[in-house]
Amino acid sequence: MAEAPLVDVQDVSVRFRRRRSGLGGLFGPPPSFRAVAGATLTVARREVVGLVGESGSGKTTLGRTILRLVEPSEGAILFQGEPITHLRERALRRIWGRMALVFQDPLSSLNPRHSIGAALAAPLALSGTPKSEQQDRVAAALQRVRLPREAAERFPHELSGGQLQRAALARALMRDPVFIVADEAVSKLDVSVRSQILNLFKDIQQELETSFLFITHDLHVARFLCDRVAVMFFGRIVEVAPAAELFRTPRHPYTRALLATLDEAGERAGQRSAVDQEAPGCIYRAQCPRRIGRCDEAHPPTLMTAPGHALACHNPG
């Protein structure tokens, strides 16, 4: 029997209440918006799963929901076999020791009033680690992300973009997490610095055997880092497959359109238009070149088309 997945997301939906607008908003039920709709995804131990999609596809919300910074409206989330779907913050604190988040903008994720060393030592102080050991562990963490020792005495605004993302990664690693969500962790970095950080992610993943959920809009980055890739469109995961397979033989029409952007001679993608989430039928049908009659009736169920390859499409290519 296969090892149980580290993270198991089962049919999770997240509804956000929309702000009422105008006079009409005063009446009727509060409008809501499904940022994530029926997402099912697993992350195995030592696995790097990519989550790709365009802005507004719900990939960031799904990442935060797995970390339980957001509470799902439906579905279940299991972490190391334990249901964490509706845990309260006090109970979550125990789980969070084994999870971490790396933000898109490292500067905003570090408190401007704390030195890098203080930020890194904070979780250690909490668990009662003696001062001298704290310093050693901070130094070791800085070394692991290839920052010089004196970075501990610097404040966030004194570091450059690449150094900040290293420091943020070092902090994420302080409690030896088994699972890290990286949300567009390299997309704000300069080109010449980005490859350093991408290599660093890869090294650390291999060295520490950490599992990653790597959220990105950059397909090249996903292919470089990830074992498996999930593609999201308007809150739904439309296709999940091993990275090499997904890039070689994409089956969902949306995945194909997305991959076609990598290669300018690719097929012409339809224009993006507003999607009515509540109407029955496939969410991608308005843009889909392979639309058939059934697409208007119901959103397609997610089926395994090959080992490890999940697909939600009535008429895959």
Place this chain on the structure above:
Amino acid sequence: MSAAAAIPRSARRRGPLGVLARNRVAQCGAFILVSTLLLIAGIVLFSPYDPNDKDYMAILQPPSLEHPFGTDSFGQDVLTRVAHGARISLLVSVGGLVLGGLAGTVLGMTAGYRGGWLDAVITRIVELLYSFPTYVLALCLMLLLGYGASSVALAIGLVYVPNFARLARSMTAQAKAENYVTAARLMGQSAPRILAREILPNIAAPLLVQFSAGLGFGIIMEAGLSFVGLGVQPPTPSLGVMMADGKDYFQNGPWVLTLTGLSVAWIILGLNLLGDGLRDALDPRLRDR
């Protein structure tokens, strides 16, 4: 290969003290305050008169070299009494603002961080306090607690709770959405620790500005309450008590009320200049002009 052989050290962020070095208005206010405080200390320590020394041979003497601010109807030296009074007024005002600032900040930060029903309850209470006219609120409290310096301090504190609470609440709610707070939560820090360690240092500057701006008003309140006889009680010299006395014999000795009042105005001018200067310098919207 190390990513950064050397990381240049840049200037530290400007705190309130750094601001003082750049802002003219704040400098002016600080100068007035410090020199006046030194003067008060000097008079309290070295004045040949005691504030309650009565000299019935020298009643209501106009200002002279011997008595620079003249004497009052008991022959007491007005300058000495102003210095002692200012000391008490300042203590009452500072004490009141410390109380109000602490209570308001704790309430506001709790409301802003927790949100939900607790926020709703605290916000309503604060709004209720805010909607009372300042002096009515203070007078009610005086009637409940009785007169005296500590009651005045409490009243000033109560009046200032809503100001601090509202400011702390909105800034905490804003800071709560920052990524570094999310990061701290994920690091397992508890709510009180996050409030004290992560959020407070980032919102402290505007609270300090509020504090310095409030001191002036605290003195006015003390003077006002004491003036109508509901504050500090004679014979303890406070600025309000002395002005109340002075008005009774304004016709015969106008200098008592006038010079005491001018002293109050002078101290408040210093406090307000300092507060305004700090506010301008710390408000990013006003900074780069």
Place this chain on the structure above:
Amino acid sequence: MTGLALEIRGLDLMLDPLGRRLHVVRSLDLELRRGEVLGLIGESGSGKTMTGLSLLRLEPEGARLTAEIMRAGEADLLQSEEAELRALRGRAVGMIFQDPVGAFNPAKRIAWHARQVLVRRGIADWRPAAERLLAEVDIADTARVLGAYPHQLSGGMLQRTLIALVLAANPAVVVADEPTTNLDNIVEQQILRLFRRLRQTEDAAFLFITHDMTVAASLCDRIAVMYAGEVVEIGTTAQLFEDPLHPYTAALIATARALEGEAERLPELPGEPPSIAEPRTGCAFASRCARRLEGCTLAPVPMIPLEGGRRVRCLLHG
């Protein structure tokens, strides 16, 4: 008349924030022929955006701009009269921003914006002209777009509209500053396709500012690479990609190639770009350069002209 759409010689731009002097663009030479697309590549802080703003004479307040020559078509951009500069903006040089929302008045419909541009150009019967313009940038339901407020249009649609309005003024040069960076992959591809088509039909020259080598390669005739305020290499796209001469250009291209190929590891460029505030004596790239020579840090490296119109700021090729 030189036949050039844009000619810049010796452009320097100094900023002066809080008394710190920042030399953000250093002795920059560029020239564009009519109908040409020049890619201006660089990382954040390399001076590429400031170069673009200088062409519109929208440099920040208090900045000092000097140049020997700065002309767009017939117009001299070194004017100092604000009124004359205002007349040149849009007509001589048009600008397409990264964020199209900021270019529109949020309280006015698209039709109002179109009328402003067209009436200014002397076209009284503006409505059919506006519809033609929008059709040119692949907008199908022109009537809906003209009647819409900016916030009612998607980012891609708004960017198309902005492109149409900028081109409507018939400028000699269009500066496009990262026009696709904020857009989703699929929409980005569509806008790039639009640019590729427009360069065939319009006689304007395009200065396409981007940080993305791949985007530049897919669109530009020539590419200028900026690093720390200086152009370090300029040449045709084919020249640069087949035989990059400057080590920085080579590193950028190697990284882009590795990410597109299925590399296990990416080639790394050590260190980070220098701060523009740091004083420098020689080549700004020297500290990160694997092929550094002794002379590199001693004196500023001049631009070295090579065959075929290429220029490179590197002693290895002197």
